[in-house]
Amino acid sequence: MNDVLTIKQDFPILHQDVNGHPLVYLDNAATTQKPNMVIDALDKYYKTVNSNVHRGAHALADQATKDFEATREKIRQFLNAAHQEEIIFTRGTTEAINLVSKTFGKKFIGAGDEIIISTMEHHSNIVPWQMLCEENGAILKVIPINDKGEIIYEEFLNLLSDKTKMVSIVHASNALGTVNPVERIIEDAHKVDAKVLIDGAQSSPHLTVDVQKMDCDFYVFSAHKVYGPTGIGALYGKKELLEAMPPFHGGGEMIKEVTFEKTTYNELPYKFEAGTPNIGDTIAFGAAIDFVNQVGKSFIAEQENKLLAYATEKLSKIERVRLIGTADHKVSVVSFIIEGIHPYDVGMMLDARGIAVRTGHHCTQPLMQRFGLEGTVRASFAVYNTLEDVDKLVEGIKRIIQMFG
Secondary structure: OOOHHHHHHOOHHHOOEEOOEEOEEOEOOOOOOOOHHHHHHHHHHHHHHOOOOOOOOOHHHHHHHHHHHHHHHHHHHHHOOOOHHHEEEEOOHHHHHHHHHHHHHHHHOOOOOEEEEEOOOOHHHOHHHHHHHHHHOOEEEEEOEOOOOOEOHHHHHHHOOOOEEEEEEEOEOOOOOEEOOHHHHHHHHHOOOOEEEEEOOOOOOOOOOOHHHHOOOEEEEEHHHOOOOOOOEEEEEOHHHHHHOOOOOOOOOOEEEEOOOOEEEOOOOHHHOOOOOOHHHHHHHHHHHHHHHHHOHHHHHHHHHHHHHHHHHHHHOOOOEEEEOOOOOEOOEEEEEEOOEOHHHHHHHHHOOOEEOEEEOOOOHHHHHHOOOOOEEEEEOOOOOOHHHHHHHHHHHHHHHHHHO
């Protein structure tokens, strides 16, 4: 499957009119659309399999468990993790980061210890660490970025010390598209015995990820950024770290034995998966991984890089348009402002022509403050987008500028 128009046919939502115009969906960094095989997997579960997992003795429970655990293996392969039990199901990237901050952080990060993040982090990779620092007296340090939207690496090295216990950094920025040099960051962080969490929400759809080669301690991502359902994601953690961390939630499944005097906890990965899980969406998550594998990460990267280069060239030539985030290494995000026109107005007027983009601060308010902006307009691409989609975006922007004079 390596023809864009053929791939696009597999996404039913894309074949509709919005405000009287064919939909041009350019909000993929917020969430990707879902192919038929993902929708069908969810439909099939509820129509033919619906049952709780792990504890049933009947046929439906057995099939649900097999399908559920098959997704764990697919994710293990997707990330090239060493062990299935290193894959923990979560509600998504946000919950996965909170899990690490409230378990690893609670046990291994104390008063005076330091946590390093970057200026370009999503709020979900800022607030959990701030909360931890407020609770235990740890100190949050922030890597500055340059005007292109790249971390200033020398400043990162200056922040590293024997007080550093955690470096939590985004692999690819949702607001700028910047791809950070995570392998180098991990190598340098490990020199001071710091652990590293990689926020892979935006890298997982676009880049080939190998957590063993990368040598990260934790990697987190969400299904809905990778053509899967919302409300489900995964945490990868090195086995020895997950075993040393206390549980996140208490309840069923995460226990071995409960008495009123004492509870003993389950083995990995179930120690971190309390309660009835999101079974249907987890199974559909596996179908999304299948879709990406069928299309091929190399084809996805080739197509998206073509779109990114084309959009960057076209937009940079429009007077009054200023690109925000011009890093040398990017994934398929183009953020920009139009001088004299509020981003929200731009988004509303593009929507009137059926063009879906994202406007605002993109849950990166400190980053917007770094650039002196309230927000940007963000167009983000997926494998089903075409050069014609970019042309319609460019045409819409030119019309808006003409309207405002």
